[in-house]
Amino acid sequence: MNMMNVKTKRNIITTIFLAAGVVTLPGCFPIIATGVVQGVLVLGDRRPVSVSTIDRGLQLQIESSITKNFGEVAHVNVHVFNQKVLITGEASNPAIKEQIGAIAKAQSNAKTVFNELQVGAISSAGSRVSDSTLFTIIKTKFLATTDIPSNSMKIVVEAGRVYLLGLVTELEAKAAATVASSSSSSVKEVIKFFDIISEEEKARLDNPGKPESTSK
Numbered sequence: 080m081n082m083m084n085v086k087t088k089r090n091i092i093t094t095i096f097l098a099a100g101v102v103t104l105p106g107c108f109p110i111i112a113t114g115v116v117q118g119v120l121v122l123g124d125r126r127p128v129s130v131s132t133i134d135r136g137l138q139l140q141i142e143s144s145i146t147k148n149f150g151e152v153a154h155v156n157v158h159v160f161n162q163k164v165l166i167t168g169e170a171s172n173p174a175i176k177e178q179i180g181a182i183a184k185a186q187s188n189a190k191t192v193f194n195e196l197q198v199g200a201i202s203s204a205g206s207r208v209s210d211s212t213l214f215t216i217i218k219t220k221f222l223a224t225t226d227i228p229s230n231s232m233k234i235v236v237e238a239g240r241v242y243l244l245g246l247v248t249e250l251e252a253k254a255a256a257t258v259a260s261s262s263s264s265s266v267k268e269v270i271k272f273f274d275i276i277s278e279e280e281k282a283r284l285d286n287p288g289k290p291e292s293t294s295k
Contacts, residue, residue, distance in 0.1 A: 123228070123230030124230055125230075125245075125246040125284040126246065130161060134159040134160060137159045137162065137186055137189060138159040140186055141157045141164065141166075141189075145179055149175065149179065153171060154169045155167075155170075155179060155196065156235075157183070158242075160233040160244040161244070161245075161274050162189060162190040163190060163191045163192075163274070164192045166179060166196055167195045167242065169196065169198070169199055169200065169201050170198055171201075179194070180192060193272055195237070195270075206238060209239070210236040210238065212265075213262075213265050213266065214236040216262050217236070217262045221255065221259075226251060227251060227254050231245050231247065232244065233245060238267070239266060240269075240270060241268070243256065243259065243270070243272065243273060244272045244273065245273055247273050247274070247276065248281050249275055256269050256271055
């Protein structure tokens with residue numbers, strides 16, 4: 080359930096849909112409205128389809144396990160890109176944070192788990208709306224920047240912290256971090272969890288049907 084109910088914001092979101100694919104607003108547990116936002120764009124995704132499928136299944140498995148075991152005791156959001164798992168939200172105490180992280184680490188398809196849960200009070204609705212607004216600002220700026228491959232990235236905003244995941248080159252990673260950090264005074268921190276690829280790998284992934292050149 081989206082929390083963006085202002086007409087102008089809906090228009091911005093619509094533009095993003097048309098220009099670059101699908102934007103997903105994940106839920107907190109149980110899976111309902113939340114302020115944390117992430118962008119998953121299908122067109123031009125550098126991940127193989129098989130990996131994208133694994134990512135989605137992995138996210139659902141972890142969400143289901145956390146919901147079953149913790150219900151309303153924590154506000155948790157799960158994000159997966161290229162089999163890297165990012166957990167954001169709030170846990171009421173360190174023990175719950177560790178238990179939630181352990182659930183993600185127990186999944187065989189999870190290559191890496193970043194447990195970014197904050198220990199403390201559950202975030203307010205106002206804070207989550209602010210995160211949604213900040214996400215829209217950053218996503219719009221990314222789409223307008225040619226050096227940033229938005230289709231191969233995931234943006235997560237939680238409590239003013241911006242997390243970036245994706246398959247990018249060093250230059251693309253630097254450009255994305257710079258644009259995100261300068262996009263709004265509301266950005267508290269930009270945290271990069273990228274998979275860095277070479278320029279050659281970028282060319283191969285961006286042109287999957289093009290035969291590789293061979294030297295004679």
